[in-house]
Amino acid sequence: MTVTSSTTTPRPAESKIPAGPAPVRRSRPDLLPYLLIAPVMIFIACLALVPAVFTVVQSFFKVDALDPPTRFDGFGNFVRLAKDHAVVGSIGNTALYVVIGVTLSTLIGIGAAVVLQKPFRGRSLVIAVLILPWAMPGVVEGILWTGIFDPNAGLINSVLSSLHLSDGDAVLLGQNRLLTIALIELVQVWQIAPLSVLLILAVLQLIPGELYEAAQIDGCTPWSAFTRITLPLARPGIAVTMVQAVIATLNVFDQPYVLNGAANTGASVTMQTYFISFQDLDFGQGYALSLLITIVTLLISLVVVRLVYRRVEL
Template sequence: MSEGQLDAPPVTASADGPAGKRRRRFDPLPYLLVSPLALFIIALALVPAAFTIIESFFRVDALDPPTRFIGLGNFRRLFGDHVVLTSAENTLIYVLIGVGLSTVLGIAMAITLQHKFAGRSALIAILILPWALPGVVEGIVWSGIWNANTGLLNSVLTSLHMVDHYHVFLGQHRWRTIALIELVQVWQITPLSALLVLASLQNIPGDLYEAARLDGCSPWAAFRRITLPLARPGVAVAMVQAVIATLNVFDQPYVLNGAASTGSSVMVQTYFISFQNLDFGEGYALSLLITLATLAMSFCVVKLVYRTVEY
């Protein structure tokens, strides 16, 4: 060995190197910042959800105390209640009409707004208004259209001599009542669907459309092969929010149709069972079923529609 090698000090791992890497100090700041939101979610979502699950297996009736465990008794009574089953059928129709119509209209509106034009920003702002309005306000506004005595629709139809007398549009015929009520909700939820799909369309590179145009691709073919496949994440989210909104529809049926069973939804029946009949145990059970149905349908929509997009 050379003299320089004999005199060289032994190599030791630095305290900051891989062999002696210092342990990172615990930083409580991220946890302090997240804790208020976590506590808020636990207090307003998880605790009530757990309470609902537990109480759904008990007989909780303010007119028949005390609270007692009855197992699946509340669920058996729900499945034997003709009014509840009818409202469940109505809600399923609301879901089919609402999800399908709001998705189709949302895609059409998003494609219209995809390209910049004069007044586009103002049109988007106006588009948001129906979604921003509370459901009760929308029900009151549209009651002025459907009203049998002073409704705008009856006035227009009689003025055009299309009918010779005022008609009752809500409450008598089940299918017509459901269709008109769901039309009000579609008017509310479609703007959000359009904005969600529009957000996906904005991420599609324009080069793809230019290449398709050069290859002789028609607008319809470009829509099928480029727009629709690449917008599937936004379409899936739009459909999920429509499923949640239609499964939990309450304001529009209650304001427009009241207690009539022709257009009653499951959420309306939950309100009647819990706060009019004071049978909170059965109301908890029905709320739990609605929650499970919402999760199941949303999961199915995501699995069927959502696809990861890579450009």
């Protein structure tokens, strides 16, 4: 009898080798957002950047349709502008426009926004009516106010005559420089103040009501709540409001041109740019004056943002 013994050979233990990190698959950049905004960026570049560069370059050239050809003139255009009495006078007028316009539009914007801050019946209707002057073209506003300032049948002269303060035939525009600028700027403030109100109101709506309730519990008066809560937290909106007012007043054209024509008593720098470029056909000086207006606008806007704007974290 044969006995067969079977032996089982033990299998070697499988060694566990730690697996390495999974290979990182590099995802391709998503180009769709850039493709979607590319037409807008190209349009902005063609509409704004190209003319801006062209203006900067041409401001250093003698571009006069009555004195061809175009030739490099260095700072000649700027020197002639500094010697032009009409341009110098318009700079003073524009400075007054800026001071009056920015101050009044900001104060009106703050006051009206505080009134509209709390909901009340008919507030939506008031806001809708408030937008109308801002949406109206400046030329149309100038024509409307021409009737109000009319020396014969104007509303202001009628009121003054009713109050026995005038004979009812006073010439309000074109005689006195300060009065002319003040009245013209009132018309522009009537146009830009609604936007100031909306910008500041948008910021006030973000202020939590709990802050005012806590201040009232602590015995804070309404004026103290306004100066310690409303104004500090509304500074971003006030800064934006002042910047848009600076831009509008520095580039004022429609109102003084319609109400006062080409008279030096109310002419603005933008009006002088128009006269130099399209009446005198001296486009080189027109480019130079436009460049100066742009630089001054940027500088004043940066100063306003630097002094007024503060980041608010609620």
